[in-house]
Amino acid sequence: MIAAGTELFPLTMSALPQELCDIIISLSEPSALVSCSLVCRSWVPSSRIRAFANLRPLVISPSSLPQVLLLVDGPVSTISPYVKSLVLKDWVQGSAASSSFHALLPRLAGRMVAIESLAFHSTDWEGMADGALNFLVFYFKDTLKTLELQDCVCSTFSSLVDLTSSFPALENLSLHRLLRLSPQRPEVKASPPPPLPRLRSVHAHGYIKHELFRWLIGLNIEVVTIGPLLPGESRPFGKFLRALKNNLQHVTLSGESTPNFHRDINLKNNHHLISIHFTNLMLNYRGNEGPASMTWFISILLGMQSSSLRRLQFSVCAHSRGSGTLEVIDWAALRTCLDKPQFVCLTSVTFSFSMSRHKEVDRGWWAGYKEMAESFVRARLPQYLDTSILSFDFERMVTNASDSSSDDE
Numbered sequence: 001m002i003a004a005g006t007e008l009f010p011l012t013m014s015a016l017p018q019e020l021c022d023i024i025i026s027l028s029e030p031s032a033l034v035s036c037s038l039v040c041r042s043w044v045p046s047s048r049i050r051a052f053a054n055l056r057p058l059v060i061s062p063s064s065l066p067q068v069l070l071l072v073d074g075p076v077s078t079i080s081p082y083v084k085s086l087v088l089k090d091w092v093q094g095s096a097a098s099s100s101f102h103a104l105l106p107r108l109a110g111r112m113v114a115i116e117s118l119a120f121h122s123t124d125w126e127g128m129a130d131g132a133l134n135f136l137v138f139y140f141k142d143t144l145k146t147l148e149l150q151d152c153v154c155s156t157f158s159s160l161v162d163l164t165s166s167f168p169a170l171e172n173l174s175l176h177r178l179l180r181l182s183p184q185r186p187e188v189k190a191s192p193p194p195p196l197p198r199l200r201s202v203h204a205h206g207y208i209k210h211e212l213f214r215w216l217i218g219l220n221i222e223v224v225t226i227g228p229l230l231p232g233e234s235r236p237f238g239k240f241l242r243a244l245k246n247n248l249q250h251v252t253l254s255g256e257s258t259p260n261f262h263r264d265i266n267l268k269n270n271h272h273l274i275s276i277h278f279t280n281l282m283l284n285y286r287g288n289e290g291p292a293s294m295t296w297f298i299s300i301l302l303g304m305q306s307s308s309l310r311r312l313q314f315s316v317c318a319h320s321r322g323s324g325t326l327e328v329i330d331w332a333a334l335r336t337c338l339d340k341p342q343f344v345c346l347t348s349v350t351f352s353f354s355m356s357r358h359k360e361v362d363r364g365w366w367a368g369y370k371e372m373a374e375s376f377v378r379a380r381l382p383q384y385l386d387t388s389i390l391s392f393d394f395e396r397m398v399t400n401a402s403d404s405s406s407d408d409e
Contacts (some may be wrong), residue, residue, distance in 0.1 A: 017292070022046045048082055057085035057117065060108075062097045069104075072111060080111035085146075087119040093127035102132035109139040119148035119174075126159055136167040145169060150176035157211040170196045175204040195219050203256075209233050213240040220244075225252035228280070241265060246272045253297070254281035262296040268305040274313035276301075281329075295330045301337050311348040312338075318355050318369055323376050331380035339383060342359035351377055352393040365407060370394045 025046045039045035072080045091098045144167040205227030213236040248270045278297040384390035
């Protein structure tokens, strides 16, 4: 019996184990999570973790700094412990704004206890003043899983190794268009620190690839995304792929910029490879390379021996109004290749089309091209006519300069 005047709801709440409350909250609709956080103090952490699970990356730039300070450092701010992704953008060495921001970083980083992803975009991370970079390492070294550098200056490869090795829990490393501060500056020969034991995914697009392959060759990398290979990079990259063997599951290769680079790349040792993505294909003939330069991906597929492949994707950049861009491909060779036993387990073959950035936007032309391209490809891969294996993805049109940043590289 419950005595008169006893509050039944608080009694029931206190009788429930917190673990059971967390499970109940995890099954709640997103619209109910705000209400859950108002029930009692013990429900606040679980409710907010769920409510902010898809929180967009917090971008801190000179223009957004005042708003960010109000959001994460204001007197009534409570969102800091739930921020998982941080982007530092457009901070350059020597400016007064950068010096002030670097002085604020220790306080801001100390509040963000759940950071899993850190990105530097057009930021001089090597020149960060007041030991700001050291504070980021101190606060995020045990939680950081993803590190990204985009359009940044890198004086030496050793400095990049030192940065990445500071985060022992790192799982994903992404390097976009890194620039050398001094191309002629000699690299100091020193024994690098031990590679990252948990690193599983590598995205490399820029000059740093050659050194990166040599450094990571002994790791258990599962996902590799590589931009155009520069002269001298195809051989170490081929050696890198061969060393991965059964660890490699997903690989993305960009269109070649070095003739015959595919001769150094062989996937016959990668027996657990699940998906391959060939990007920036079929642009046009380059110089005297001829049609053979457009069929490099077919040569790579022919070298495979494992039947573990499930997904195959080709990203095509449209340059002409008709089928001229597509006709440079040896479709007979591709059709014969995909009929081989090692591709019997394919469940998805996708052609992704995008318009060249150099073409004027014409929605009528693009609509006609989509119909032509799909019909063209289906007719040349008849083995998939009556199946759902073959699919097409036409990326959205670029309508103005501000939208172009969302395009693929």
